[in-house]
Amino acid sequence: QKEVEQDPGPLSVPEGAIVSLNCTYSNSAFQYFMWYRQYSRKGPELLMYTYSSGNKEDGRFTAQVDKSSKYISLFIRDSQPSDSATYLCASRPNQAGTALIFGKGTTLSVSS
């Protein structure tokens, strides 16, 4: 079983829709949770990160972590065609130098 599971999609929505992207993880030691956005033929770009459980909001993006259910979510409000990309969730323990464990990524397409 992979440590971070993510539905690869693809997910297609119309412009303006609210998008919900989700991951689950299995390692109880994970403390940091990140969302990366990757455009085609580019490197992953950090979108948001949270520590432990809770919500974090940045503009149209909200990241949520529920450690009791080991569930990670990213919500995108008022989605735009420029949001079309692959979204990767990642986690790691609270230990210096540890690598990120990634989900497989969800490909999102927002049509105008």
Next chain:
Amino acid sequence: DTAVSQTPKYLVTQMGNDKSIKCEQNLGHDTMYWYKQDSKKFLKIMFSYNNKELIINETVPNRFSPKSPDKAHLNLHINSLELGDSAVYFCASGASAVPGQTQYFGPGTRLLVL
């Protein structure tokens, strides 16, 4: 201005050849990583260096040998290339003392082995 840079961006080569990929970061980070992204976009850690010392070495064939001449550089040498090595290789860097230690990725090196 580029934070994490990699060269080359594209690499097309024959099976059995040896090739190197270079990575440089100007963010002042002390930890650098190599990740491999397969054709299904799954990103997986290969190696990690902290202050030039190897700290993560996943189950990667020993044909892959990383080298870190200093904190700002991490290179990857691959011997006897195989078809299955075709992938995108990403370098990343992070600061181990920073809470959350988010990692910043380079643009990737697209390797195609024929």
